Amino acid sequence: MLNKLIGYEFKSTRRIFLPAYAVILLLSIVNGICMLLTNSMDTISAPFGVLLTVYILALFAVCILTFAYMISRFYKNLLGDEGYLMFTLPARPSQLVWAKCITSSLWMLFTTIVCGISLFTLMVPIMLSETTSADLTMLRQQLAFGMHTLWQEYSIHLIFVPLLAIVLGIIYTANFCMHIYACLSIGSLANKHRLGFAFLAYLGFGVLSEILMLVCSSIASLFPSLSVNLDTLIPNATAQVYVAMLGFLLFYGIKLAINFVITNYILTRHLNLQ
Numbered sequence: 001m002l003n004k005l006i007g008y009e010f011k012s013t014r015r016i017f018l019p020a021y022a023v024i025l026l027l028s029i030v031n032g033i034c035m036l037l038t039n040s041m042d043t044i045s046a047p048f049g050v051l052l053t054v055y056i057l058a059l060f061a062v063c064i065l066t067f068a069y070m071i072s073r074f075y076k077n078l079l080g081d082e083g084y085l086m087f088t089l090p091a092r093p094s095q096l097v098w099a100k101c102i103t104s105s106l107w108m109l110f111t112t113i114v115c116g117i118s119l120f121t122l123m124v125p126i127m128l129s130e131t132t133s134a135d136l137t138m139l140r141q142q143l144a145f146g147m148h149t150l151w152q153e154y155s156i157h158l159i160f161v162p163l164l165a166i167v168l169g170i171i172y173t174a175n176f177c178m179h180i181y182a183c184l185s186i187g188s189l190a191n192k193h194r195l196g197f198a199f200l201a202y203l204g205f206g207v208l209s210e211i212l213m214l215v216c217s218s219i220a221s222l223f224p225s226l227s228v229n230l231d232t233l234i235p236n237a238t239a240q241v242y243v244a245m246l247g248f249l250l251f252y253g254i255k256l257a258i259n260f261v262i263t264n265y266i267l268t269r270h271l272n273l274q
Contacts, residue, residue, distance in 0.1 A: 001090065001091045002095045002098060002099060005091060005096065005099035006099050006102055006103055008099075009073075009099055009100065013073070013103065016069065017065075017066070017107055017110070017111075020061075020065060021062070021110070023058060024055075024058055024059065024062055024115065024118045025117070025118055025121065027051070027054060027118070028119070029121055030051060031048070031055050031122055032121055032122050032123075034052075035048070035122070036125045055118075055122070059115055062111055062114075062115070063111060066107055066111045070104040070107070070108070070180065074104075074181055075184055075195075077100070078096060078100070078267065079188045079194070079273065080273070081273070083273040084273060093264055093267040094260075094268075096267075097181060097260065097264055097267065098260075100181065101174055101177045101178050101181065104177045105170065105173045105176075105177050108173050108176075108177070109169070109170065109173055161245075164242070164249075165245065167249065168248055168249050171249060171252045171256060172248075175252045175255050175256040175259065178256055178259040178260050178263065179202075179205070180202075181259065182201075182205075182259040182260075182262040183199075183201040183202040183205065184198045185262065186198065186201040186262070186266065187199075187201055188266065188271075188272050189266065189270060191272075
């Protein structure tokens with residue numbers, strides 16, 4: 001059932017995100033061409049400035065759209081009037097929550113990738129216009145030499161570390177979405193001003209996190225013998241990278257589990273539809 005819910009979410013949201021991505025990529029291509037022509041045609045400088053402004057505003061709009069749509073989709077489907085229909089489906093509340101979280105996380109990652117590709121597309125034409133064939137040959141040789149040196153130094157870790165970083169990025173994004181869902185679920189317990197209470201819950205979680213970090217740092221300063229020097233414990237630099245990344249993965253995984261438990265508990269035991 002979870003696969004069907006995720007498929008339905010993608011079908012419902014791709015009609016908004018795919019055209020937005022196409023506009024971003026098209027604007028980056030057009031602006032890249034204008035950057036090439038501006039070097040030899042001063043008459044298009046003003047139109048290029050307008051296009052570049054539109055492109056920057058479009059980038060911000062897509063990022064805001066992704067964040068706002070993630071919130072409104074969860075709030076309207078599960079906490080609003082549409083919830084009366086959604087909770088009649090043969091699916092557990094946990095499946096509904098994970099379908100929203102997985103879909104929103106993937107769209108946020110796709111938005112990041114598309115924005116990165118568009119910025120790269122914008123800069124490549126001007127970089128190529130100022131680079132000679134000899135410079136390109138030298139650049140390829142330097143890149144090949146650098147990759148060969150890195151492979152000799154780190155070998156298979158050049159593959160494992162980026163893969164672990166991707167997994168960490170996915171867990172971090174999923175935790176971010178689930179944290180928003182937990183705050184919205186807490187806000188739904190109120191009869192009025194739900195979004196306001198959800199915002200207060202978000203601030204409350206932030207304050208609680210800061211207090212916990214302050215307490216931990218105070219304990220560490222009071223008991224220096226409890227602190228661990230990572231350089232002494234693990235002298236190998238590559239192993240330190242793995243330990244640090246696995247530590248962050250465990251940290252955000254625990255936060256993801258806590259936010260899910262809060263959201264699932266409220267939607268299962270204290271559902272208050274509006």
